Amino acid sequence: MDRIPILKMGNLLLVSIQVDLQDQLALALQDDLSERIVQTGARGVLIDISALEIVDSFIGRMLSTIASLSRLLDAETVVVGMRPAVAITLVELGLHMPGVRTALTLEHGLALLGAEVRVRLPEDESFDDLDADLTEAADPGASPGQAVSGRAPTGRPAPAEGAWTG
Amino acid sequence: MSAARWAGGPAGGEVTVEQTERHPITTEADVVRVRQVVRGLAVTAKMSLVDQTKVVTAASELARNTLVYGGGGSMTVDIVHSGRRRGLRAVFVDSGPGIPDLDLALTDGWTSGSGLGLGLSGSRRLVDDFAIESSPGAGTTVRVVKWSR
Structure with missing residues (x-):
């Protein structure tokens, strides 16, 4: 049987449903x-349904x-990516999807998860290295007060969580 | 099957029928095919995208009922005309165990199986005309019509 591919991206799993879903596939x-999730220790799952022309009660329940x-x-x-016509139909169908968070686009979904679970590569210092480089580059000794403006106190770039705190 | 509850056109006018197709519903792949066929005819009937989505979703629910609860059956679908309006009519027939209590089966959230109980009640809200005939041992027939606006 076919399978829907699951991509690992840092500590997130990404699924994009591109086929007309049969129940068994769901x-x-x-x-x-x-x-x-267990295998990778992923902290977030993004499911892109922008290609889905309908979400019926079975697919809704799967989500x-x-x-x-x-x-x-x-x-x-x-x-992420629910079509407007699908949203209208779901409301009329009377389907509630308890516990399902939605975002308009993949980017918004990433921001939503990033604000909560911190997108980071596991056991990988590359983010810290990157931060270190940025700190050095932005802080060449002169006017340190200005150089750190717009940054979180840790020296890490401020997370883009303002609009996506849920 | 009697046409007793076929209410006619949107204004009670005469209804003409064209492009009748019949599709078996005996596998999950058939449920997917039903969605595609209904989508194609909804486009032919010049429905808006939202109405297409509604009627395809309703057809998906009803086709799954036919397969899961009715043990398989078929869908007969056609384009209907009434005056200047066009619509899509789909009739789902199975010869399964039937539904003992139709009022109960049409209640939101009631299910005889493992579903959410939205198949019948939900799809009724997504179409303009909904008729169901069933009795224990005699199978179930559901007929829906969606008119383009």
């Missing part, structure tokens, strides 16, 4: 995702189940 995705499962496994799920 169920397989639930199983695969929970396995991958809800994934959100609940991933929360139990210490990961947050964000569904």
Whole structure:
């Protein structure tokens, strides 16, 4: 049977549903995702449904189940890219998706997760290195008060969490 | 099947039918095909994108009911005309165990299986005309019509 690919990106898992979902495929995705969350220790799951022309009660339930499962496994799920017509139809259908967070675009979804789970590569110092480089570059000795403006107290670039605190 | 509850056109006018197609619903792949067929006809009937999405979603729910609860069956779908308006009519037929209590089955959240209980009640809200006939042992027939605006 076909599988929907799950991509690992730092400590996030990314799923883009590009096919007309058969029920078994949706169920397989639930199983695969929970396995991958445990396997990778992912803290966030992004599910892109921008290619889905409809979300019926079965697919809606799948998204809800994934959100609940991933929360139990210490990961947050964000569904991104829902089409407006799909949203209108879901409301009329009467489908509630408890626990499912949504964002308009993949970028917004990343920001939403980034604000909560800190997108970082696991056991990889590259982010710290990057921060160190930035700090050096931005702080050549002169006017340190100005150089650190716009930064979090840690010296890390301020996270873009203002509009996405949930 | 009687046409007793076929209410006619949006203004009660005469309805003409064209482009009738019949599709079996015996596998999950058939449910996907039903969605694609209904999408194609909804485009032909010049429905808005939102109405296309609604009628395809309703068809998906009803096709799944036909497969899961009715043990398989078929969908007959056609383009209907009433005056200047066009619409899409889909009839889902199975010869499964039937539904003992239709009022209960049309209640939000009630399910005889493992579903969410939105298949019938939800799809009724997504279409303009909804008729169901069922009795225990005699299968179930659901007929829906969506008119383009």
